[in-house]
C-alpha cells in the first residue's frame with residue numbers, strides 16, 4: 001500500500017515520547033511521506049526539529065493558522081513570511097478561516113488568509129486550507145486573489161454537496177479526507193458521492209480525528225490505512241488502488257518526486 005499523509009501535526013507534544021515508533025509504524029503501513037502544516041510562531045521550533053530529524057520524510061509547510069490570528073497577527077505574519085526566505089517548504093499552510101471557535105477576528109482572518117494566498121503565488125506553492133464553518137468565505141477569498149493562479153487542498157473537508165461543488169469549481173483544489181469519513185454518523189460518505197477519487201488526498205490531522213476503530217485516541221499516520229479502506233469500500237475498488245490514486249494526486253499537487 002502507498003499512502004501520503006498530507007496533513008499531520010506529528011511535531012506536537014503528544015508525540016514527544018514515542019515519535020520514532022510512530023514513524024516506523026507509518027513506514028510499515030506504506031506511508032511514503034508525512035506533510036507537516038505549521039500553526040504559528042510558537043510551533044516553528046518543533047516543526048523544524050521534526051523536519052530536520054526526518055529530512056525528506058517529514059516535509060514542512062509554512063503558514064499562520066486562522067485560530068492563531070489574534071491581536072498580534074501582523075507580527076505573526078511578518079515572522080511567518082521571514083521563514084519563507086530561509087528554507088524550502090512544500091506548501092503554504094495551514095491557512096484559512098475558522099468561524100466555529102471564534103468570530104472576533106473574522107476581518108483579520110480574511111486579511112491574513114488573502115495575504116498568505118498571495119505568498120503562495122509569489123513562491124509558486126500550493127496551499128493547505130483550514131476552513132471551519134467558513135468554506136464560502138474561503139472560496140470568496142480565493143476568488144478575490146485569483147482562483148486560476150492558486151492550487152491547493154481544503155484539508156479535513158466536511159462540507160455539504162453545494163460546498164463540495166463550489167470547491168471543485170475553483171478547478172485547482174482537492175479535498176483532504178481523514179478519519180471523519182469512518183465515523184458512524186458522518187455525512188461525508190454521502191457527500192463524497194458527488195465526486196470521485198481524482199479530487200481526493202488522504203490525511204490524518206494528527207493528533208486529532210483518529211479513524212474508527214481508534215476514534216477518540218491519539219491519531220497517527222499509520223491509521224491512514226483505515227481511511228483508505230473506508231474509501232475503497234465506498235468507491236468499490238481495492239485499497240491499493242485508492243492508495244495509488246490518492247498518492248499520485250498528492251504528488252502532483254505538492255510537486256513531490258515519484
Ligand SMILES: [Zn+2]
Pocket residue numbers: 007009037094205
Ligand atoms: Zn491541521
